[in-house]
Structures are given as structure tokens and as C-alpha cells.
Amino acid sequence: MEKFETLTGLVLPLDRANVDTDAIIAKQYLKSIKRTGFGPNLFDDWRYLDPGEPGMDHSQRRINPDFILNQPRYRGAQILLTRDNFGCGSSREHAPWALLDYGIRAVIAPSYADIFYNNSFKNGLLPIVLEREAVERLFRETEATPGYRLTVDLASQKVTTPSGMEFKFEIDAFRKHCLVNGLDDIGLTMQHVDEIKAYEGRRRKQAPWLFSE
């Protein structure tokens, strides 16, 4: 997993609440057996005017010029600014994969759905929670200022605006540790093999019907 330390990036404002994972990456693209290549299909139904299927040359499709992501001033955005309950719906990890593959490294919203939030950390995508008022202010500034960039510093847990205004954010110590160091969870858990085996030994005695072998 790629490390996350600091990031200064262009902000893409997606001004809607309850953006679900079906909208982030539509079902037809979940047929892939890879983790990569989802970027051209991020927000597919909103981004293109014609229906998309896997295997198409997406650069040849009709784009929806009204969708925010297609506006030239937001090209190359690395930070997605959005509203409450982002990532609701299914457990598909293809949602963070699609955001990352497109180039988004951090999301800022007042709240997230639990599974999406969790999946993001496993892939080096940082979901930042800020107060509604702060998010509202960032929306106003982003829309009013072409080329608006924010700086995210994970170590100090701060988002800084171009004018120097700072917003602190909270993050679990463990998640931060993994993200800063690009750590793989499985490797960490494997350090506790003896404890897992000891638990299984106890469990086999208490609830033997749970073990068929």
C-alpha cells in the first residue's frame, strides 16, 4: 500500500449528499478480477452521456459537460470534497480503487458510510471528516477560486487552505500508523499467530460444533 504523508492537491467539489458506491463505480465494472483500471469509470453514469460497458474505449464516449468532474478547471484533482454519508451502499472495495485510479488521494466530507470508510484506509485513500460548517466553507472557496488547492498533512492531522486557514481532523491512531507507514494489516495480524491459535483452542472446547475438522 502506498504511504500517505502530505498532499497538496486540486480540489474537486461534488456537491451532493449520500453518494452511493453504485454511483462511484457501477456494477458492470465489478466483473473485473483486477484492482486497477477503474479510473475511467469513476462516476460513470454521471460522467458520460452514453451507457458504458467493460472493454470499451472510454476516451471515445460522449462526456457530460455539466458534470463537475468534466469541467477543465478540475482536471487533475487529487482531493474530493463532498457531503454527508459518502460511500453508502455496497461493500465494494472497487469504490476506493476507482477513486485512487482516477487520481484522488483524499476525500473530505462531514461523514462517511462505515464500510467505505474502512475500505479506504486499506488502500491508502484518506477519508477526512470535517465539521459541516468547515465543509460548507471549503465548497464556497473551491467554487469561487479556480485552481483552488488544499494541503493535507496527516502527521499533524490538518487541512490547510491557500489563505493559511487550518482545520484539524480526527483519525484513529492505528489507521494513521498504517497509512503513514504504508503497512499491510495481514502482516501485523500475523505477529499474533500464537494468540489466534490459543483462542481457537479455547473455542473448540466451548463450541465444538463450530469446527468440522
Place this chain on the structure above:
Amino acid sequence: MAGKTLYDKLWDAHVVRHNDDGTCLLYIDRHLVHEVTSPQAFEGLRLAGRKLWRVDANLATTDHNVPTTDRSHGIVDPVSRLQVETLDQNCHDYGITEFSMSDARQGIVHVIGPEQGATLPGMTVVCGDSHTSTHGAFGALAFGIGTSEVEHVLATQCLILKKAKNMRVRVEGKIPPGITAKDIVLAIIGEIGTAGGTGHAVEFAGSTIRQLSVEGRMTVCNMAIEAGARAGMIAVDDKTIKYFHGRPYAPAGELWEQAVAAWQDLRSDPEAKFDKEVTLNAADIKPQVTWGTSPEMVVPVDGVVPDPDREFDSIKREGMQRALKYMDLKPGTPMRDIMLDKIFIGSCTNSRIEDLRAAATVVKGKKIAKNIRLAMVVPGSGLVKVQAEKEGLDKIFLEAGFEWRAPGCSMCLAMNADRLEFGERCASTSNRNFEGRQGAGGRSHLVSPAMAAAAAIAGHFVDVRELH
């Protein structure tokens, strides 16, 4: 000492270790696997040279991509076919039991788990699918996980998790005639919203929930995630225990007695404290129909499409306006006037035998309306299909003009060939009415099986209570 909630008990029984940062290493008893969210996990195992921790804890099936029509020629779509073949290969390579497409027991992962007794009370159950909350209906801790966590469970039989908060949703009173588990859970979501359970494990309780059959309880827990809660659960009672007796993967003989004794404690203590409590009265619940693009956008069938201008919150108002535009509906339109194109009875929410019986009762001896282009029934598993055919339900549906299909997820998310065309409107017994969920540009209205059946006959929504 304060009492424990059902969630507290399930959590505590599975803690392998407490980490210093407040997370826990939690042991997973059952891992259900399907073709969509597992290939990258198996690839990860292979790349790292890791083995499966415990082969017998895994059970796989293929459900999202499978055709529901004639399967004798396999899957036509090469991309879908590759994904299904990849699961077959992975299960073969790692020795995992799989109910493949040709197996009589194949079906939707959340239908076959309980049907086989592969998910049991007191277990931790995970699957790379958000509707894993279904299995909480039996006093299990069951929740959906992402693909990285699928890999983590395959390799370690554990997950690193932070405990959620406790929430209880109580529904009290006798279930009114014509009201089903689906109406109850849609009413709950309408009340608390799609993020109402975020960060919480939700226990559904109260006399109404106790009256529900085990199948109905699965419908309720299935949609916990549509209220934002990763896990939904219901205490064990005699119905739960009776349900599992004699199932293929359930314990038998002495082990059965031992298990039943242990399961008696799978309920919240009377003095247990919840972080959040909500209570609904069953008497207030009417048949529900969603009008928008989120499950919380729901009204009773005798209601009208709501008016965004009456919404005070500007973000919510914009969401409503966007939903009305997508759904091509006008505020004030009676729900009963909404004309439909397609009917879908199926999905992990409503494809069990009880659901098919409820729909068949409404349909019997009638014909689908002329404006209905397609009405389909997709049983949740091969065994549900066989049972329904034994009861003659297939004939009732076929004579009415429905199509009788083979089991799978089908048009709940349209990963196979079953989908809505652009602009088509569907009464669906599934769980999500998101934009494009059932096909790009498709418009979904979530309802109970009886309501979907009644809508098929009338061609528009009707109040099933008036059919009695």
C-alpha cells in the same frame, strides 16, 4: 454491573486480543465467499505466498453474475464468465467448498448460508457483501467487508476492528393485516434515515419483531445496511432454534443439545444499556413504497410523492429534487397512480419460500397487466426453487404471465443479463433504489413481495390491504 447487549456478548466471545489503540483482533467463525469481491483477495494471497488459515470456515457460491435463464450453455458474457471461472478455480486450488452454478444448492450467498445451517446463532459471519447483515437474524454478528478484509480473513481467520456503538430499534404491537417484514424495515429506514445506524450495531427487538418468522427477520436484518448499520441482529428464540434443526451444516446429536444450550444466552440482558434507541408502533405501519433514489425516500402506498419545497434542509431538498428528476415523478402524485413496466421478485431481501408464497397468493388465478413488459420471479436458491415447484407456485406465476427463473442476484443489481432499460420503471422486492442500480437509467421502487405481485396484476401500485 450493567447488563450486556446481544452485540456486546457476541463481540466479547470473539475477541482474540485487545490492541493498545482500542481496536480488537476479532475471530471469524464463518466466511462466505462469492465471485465478485474475492478474486483480488485470492490474487493477494498468491502474491504474498500465504495459505488459508482455516479451510472449513469458508463456503463459496456464485450468485451475482449467473444467468437466470437456461444455463446449459454457460455464461455468454465473457467478462462475467471469467469471474465465475476464477472463483471455481480459486475454490479448487484452496480446497474451499463451493456450490457452483450447476450445483442444486447454488443460490444467493445470504439465502444459502442459513438454508444449509452454515451460518448459526452465536457465530461471527462475514462476506464481501454489505447484505451479510442478513445473518444477524439468528443472533449472529454478521457484517459485510471489503476485499482487503476478505483477504485478511482468508489468511488469518480474524479482522482488526473497532467496536461499534449499540443501537436498539424496537417495534411493538401486533402486525396489521397485509403488513410484512419488508414494510416494517422500510418504515424503520424512513424513520431513522440511511445514515441513522452509521457507526452502530443495530438490534431489532420488540413484540412485532418476535412475531416475525425467521425468514421475515432475515428481511429486516438484510436492510440494516440501508440504515447505515454494518450489522443488524435479533435475539435467539425457539423459532430460531427450530429453524436450524436438521440442516446439513448444523450440529446434530449431542453437539446439537450443547449448541442449543449455549444459544439460550444470545439475547440482550434486561438491564443492558444502548447508546441509541428508537421505537416504532406496528399499528402505524402501512404497506411501503419508495419514491426516490435512496431507501429512506419511502412513503405509505396510500400517500403521495413528497414535495421538496416543504423540505427545510437545503442539501436534503436538492437531493429530493435530483431524485424526482431521475425518477420522472411530480410532487403530489398519488403512489397508486404510478404506472410500471417491470416487476422483480427476488434478491437476498425477498427470495425465500415465504416471499414466493406471499406473492403467489396475490397472483393466483389472475394475469399480469398489459403494460407490464416483464414480470419475473427469481428464487433465492436452487432448494427454494425446488420447494416452490413442489408447492406448485411456479405454475401459479407462469399462468399469470410471470417468468420463472433460476436462482441468483439477478436484477437486484443487474450484473447479469437481467436489467432495466433506460427509463423503465420497476416494482422490485430488492433493497436498493439507487440511480442505475437495476440498469442505467432504470427507475426502481422498493416494495414487499405481496405489493410487487399486486402491482404486476394492476399495472400500477395498489394497496394489498384492499385485496383481502
